[in-house]
Amino acid sequence: xxxxxxxxxKKERFDDFISALARLQKVVAPVARGNGQFAxxxxxxxxxxALDYIPTILPPKKYFLPQHETLATFDTxxxxxxxxxxxxxxxxxxGVHTCDLAGIQSLNMIFSERPKDVNYLIRKSAxxxxxxxxxxxxxxxxxxxxxxxxxxxGGYDLFFTNLGDKFxxxxxxxxxxxxxxxxxxxxxxxxxxLKALEQLRxxxxxxxxxxxxxxxxxxxxxxxxxxxxxxxxDLGKKCLACGxxxxxxxxxxxxxxxxxxxxxxxxxxxxxxxxxxxxxTFAQVAGGESFREERxxxxxxxxxxxxxxxxxxxxxxxxxxxxxxxxxxxxxxNLKETLTQLVKEQAMTDLKAGNQ
Amino acid sequence: MAKPKVAFFDxxxxxxxxxQVANMGELLFDVLGAIDVVEFREVMSEKGPDKIDVAIVExxxxxxxxxxxxxxxxxxxxxxxxxxxxxTIGGVNGMKxxxxxxxxxxxxxxxxxxxxxxxETMSVPQVVKVDxxxxxxxxxxxxxxxxxxxxxxxxPYQVPDYSVCVECxxxxxxxxxxxxxxxxxxVTKAGCNSWCINNGNxxxxxxxxxxxxxxxxxKDVLEKYNIPMDLIVNKMNMYNKCREIDQREQKKR
Numbered sequence: 001x002x003x004x005x006x007x008x009x010k011k012e013r014f015d016d017f018i019s020a021l022a023r024l025q026k027v028v029a030p031v032a033r034g035n036g037q038f039a040x041x042x043x044x045x046x047x048x049x050a051l052d053y054i055p056t057i058l059p060p061k062k063y064f065l066p067q068h069e070t071l072a073t074f075d076t077x078x079x080x081x082x083x084x085x086x087x088x089x090x091x092x093x094x095g096v097h098t099c100d101l102a103g104i105q106s107l108n109m110i111f112s113e114r115p116k117d118v119n120y121l122i123r124k125s126a127x128x129x130x131x132x133x134x135x136x137x138x139x140x141x142x143x144x145x146x147x148x149x150x151x152x153x154g155g156y157d158l159f160f161t162n163l164g165d166k167f168x169x170x171x172x173x174x175x176x177x178x179x180x181x182x183x184x185x186x187x188x189x190x191x192x193x194l195k196a197l198e199q200l201r202x203x204x205x206x207x208x209x210x211x212x213x214x215x216x217x218x219x220x221x222x223x224x225x226x227x228x229x230x231x232x233x234d235l236g237k238k239c240l241a242c243g244x245x246x247x248x249x250x251x252x253x254x255x256x257x258x259x260x261x262x263x264x265x266x267x268x269x270x271x272x273x274x275x276x277x278x279x280x281t282f283a284q285v286a287g288g289e290s291f292r293e294e295r296x297x298x299x300x301x302x303x304x305x306x307x308x309x310x311x312x313x314x315x316x317x318x319x320x321x322x323x324x325x326x327x328x329x330x331x332x333x334n335l336k337e338t339l340t341q342l343v344k345e346q347a348m349t350d351l352k353a354g355n356q
Numbered sequence: 357m358a359k360p361k362v363a364f365f366d367x368x369x370x371x372x373x374x375x376q377v378a379n380m381g382e383l384l385f386d387v388l389g390a391i392d393v394v395e396f397r398e399v400m401s402e403k404g405p406d407k408i409d410v411a412i413v414e415x416x417x418x419x420x421x422x423x424x425x426x427x428x429x430x431x432x433x434x435x436x437x438x439x440x441x442x443x444t445i446g447g448v449n450g451m452k453x454x455x456x457x458x459x460x461x462x463x464x465x466x467x468x469x470x471x472x473x474x475x476e477t478m479s480v481p482q483v484v485k486v487d488x489x490x491x492x493x494x495x496x497x498x499x500x501x502x503x504x505x506x507x508x509x510x511x512p513y514q515v516p517d518y519s520v521c522v523e524c525x526x527x528x529x530x531x532x533x534x535x536x537x538x539x540x541x542x543v544t545k546a547g548c549n550s551w552c553i554n555n556g557n558x559x560x561x562x563x564x565x566x567x568x569x570x571x572x573x574x575k576d577v578l579e580k581y582n583i584p585m586d587l588i589v590n591k592m593n594m595y596n597k598c599r600e601i602d603q604r605e606q607k608k609r
Contacts, residue, residue: 037530057528067526240570240577242521242542260502263390265509274526279518280568295570328525330533330542330577 006189009160009167013185015046018094020183026091028063030056040093049095051162054138055322059100059250060093064107064124065274071119071257072270082270088123092179095132099144099322101155103250104129106310106318110253128175131156135200136207141323143211143336149321150208151201163196211321212339219317219339223308225349226342227300235338236296238331243276245325245333246302251310251318252276277301303338360409360508363395364439365429367415367422368449368477373440373494374398374414380497387501390508410435410507416442416449416598417478430484435507438480439500441493445564446479446598448493453477453597479598489515493562493595496548516546517567520559524550532558538583540591543569562595 009017021027022044030053031041038053040060072082096104111120131152134144144150152159157176160167168189171177180186214222246252256275261268275282278298283291292298306319319335326334364374378399380387395404411433417423430436441447452460453476461469480486490503506513516522520541524531527550532539540561541553552559578588 033530035530035534037534039528057530058525062528237570238573238576240519240542240573241566241568242519244521244525247522247525261505261509263386263501263505265390265505276518276522279522280566281514281517295573328531330531330581331573332580 005171006194007169007171007180007186008163008189008193009169009186011165011167014167017183017185018043018046018049020185021092021094021179024182026089027094028060028091029094033057043094051095051132053095055097055099055142055324055327057328058248059103059322059324060096061103061107061250061253063091063093063127064104065111065120065253065255068271068273069119070269070271073267074259074270075267077266084118085269086119086122088126090126092128092130094130095160096129096156097132097134097138097322098152099142099149099320100250101129101131102147102149102153102320103322105153105155106251106314106316106320107253109314109316128179129156129158130176130179131159133159133161133200135162135204139323139327141326141334141336142321143319143323143339144321145208145210146212146214146216146339147317147319147321148216150204161197161200163193163200166193168193168197211336212343214339214343216317219307220311222339222342222346223304225346227304229342229345231338231341231345232296232300234296235299235333236294238333239278239295239299240331241278241280241295241298242330243278244328244330246276246278247274248324248328249306250320250322250324251306252302254282277305299333307339359390359392361394361404361407362391362410362412363404363408363433364393364397365395365411365413365415365425366397367413367426367442367480368418369415369440369442369447371398371414373490373492376494376497377500383497383501387504391504404432406432408433410437410504412437412439413443413480414439415480416446417480417483418449418452418474420473420475423475423483426480426484435487436480436484437488437490437503437507438486439490440495441491441562441564441595443480444489444491445596446477446482446601447562447595449477450597451594453600454593476601477598478601482598482601488513491515491545491563492548493560496551498549499547515563518546519566520544520546520548520550520553520563522546523548524553527554529553533581538581538587538591540588542577543574543592560594561592565592565596565599 018027027043028040029043029049030038031048032050033039038050038056040056043049070085072084074082111117157173158179159170171180254275254277255272257270257272259268259270292301307317310316310318394408411429413436417426438444442449457474461472461474465472488503488507490500503513523546524541537558539558541559543565544559544561545563545566548563578585
């Protein structure tokens with residue numbers, strides 16, 4: 001990190017910074033929603049922001065891939081005429097944790113694949129991301145160390161780290177630099193600030209310990225051998241198929257596309273809305289047959305979509321370690337526990353095979 | 357092309373779902389632009405013709421007379437839409453099925469009970485073939501308009517067969533269970549855009565249960581949250597008592 005790419009902001013100037021930024025464009029940030037819950041919402045001042053927050057109910061993916069999104073309008077009186085629709089808004093997302101930065105990076109890969117998802121990419125180009133470092137674990141559900149997301153791996157324009165009386169900021173892009181320049185509130189980082197950041201990162205290496213007894217690199221192998229594990233059957237017995245786990249996941253991107261006429265039955269719109277592989281009808285095809293009728297098979301699919309399939313395709317795990325799926329699950333299906341069970345089961349199987 | 361003739365009918369209900377249509381506001385003009393309302397007791401005195409295109413039926417079937425009447429409506433209508441919880445799943449009228457019919461009659465009509473024949477409460481689809489369902493107590497107007505458009509266009513409408521939690525999560529509400537309140541969202545069919553929870557209320561299960569609920573799993577969840585089973589059964593039966601009629605029929609087969 002070059003020193004010129006680093007700035008600092010005094011805590012007492014934080015409110016001014018957000019207020020000034022919000023006068024120029026929409027700013028969204030984590031806001032307390034009561035009962036220990038948080039959500040990204042529009043803010044106009046720094047005082048509204050909950051800096052010390054556990055992962056929000058929905059990840060910031062809602063700004064990149066809205067829950068409901070019109071893709072086109074149609075008019076059948078003029079043949080099969082369709083007009084594409086892209087609704088987007090220039091905005092800054094402030095306070096994105098490293099797990100959610102990884103989530104956005106994953107979505108970028110998905111939607112940049114051919115055929116490119118124009119709606120997603122246009123919206124993404126209008127969004128500026130300001131990351132925010134976790135100095136400690138948010139709670140016991142997180143498994144960010146397992147997937148190496150407890151420290152920043154890029155994916156932001158600016159990145160804030162809380163150093164007590166000030167923030168130290170990594171400037172990563174031109175858009176980020178423009179914000180720093182126009183605000184006129186930031187100061188150059190001193191050697192002591194850089195030292196404090198180094199100390200914090202070194203402390204974090206001790207604070208964050210692998211949450212599951214397997215190293216990152218060996219996870220795909222565990223999954224390669226676990227397709228017929230009894231673990232999935234057990235999850236199926238617990239799962240209510242409510243879809244909470246996928247809806248709150250920062251890397252779940254499945255959607256359904258629906259054409260809906262207006263009341264004149266001649267014009268109408270095509271829209272997409274988030275869908276979930278956990279729902280009863282997700283894998284249902286004509287004739288009523290479903291490819292994943294069992295809840296256990298659907299849970300297995302979800303895990304494979306995080307730990308195996310994207311590894312084959314993108315060499316990247318699509319679990320960000322944010323812990324949202326475990327936190328939101330009423331049936332207490334826990335990602336860390338499930339992985340641990342798979343690892344232990346695998347060790348037992350290997351042991352038996354070795355003994356023979 | 358002449359506008360489709362649409363008639364509203366009601367059986368045992370509070371007629372509140374029909375009131376939702378009357379109270380639709382500006383959207384009502386668009387709806388009236390697309391249909392010709394030929395019968396609607398709540399807003400007009402005219403009676404419709406023998407043949408109607410769409411019958412929208414509110415209320416549950418609770419007397420032999422109602423059985424005859426709904427059969428006649430079915431004969432008159434090309435398309436029949438069951439409208440509101442009472443019509444689609446029996447709704448609150450189903451609570452009648454907790455008691456003996458004779459006791460019920462005496463309680464309601466006293467010494468004149470013998471003049472009033474009664475039967476166990478049934479939903480409309482438990483009596484006649486129904487083409488579309490608009491669940492809810494009351495109906496959720498955006499869904500009603502969606503169903504109406506499907507009916508007019510001759511397209512199918514699938515009531516979502518996933519739980520209210522899906523829409524609730526998309527609306528980013530704080531989960532009621534996290535607030536320590538019991539909510540029927542996890543086992544109730546979506547389609548209402550989690551209307552009640554968005555406004556601070558719980559889900560009462562007015563849209564009926566999902567087709568394949570994980571009953572064992574749901575019981576485990578209740579245990580974890582220390583919620584007594586009979587409390588949930590009572591809550592569930594408020595709207596879903598008529599479900600037992602379908603379960604009985606399934607056993608016979």
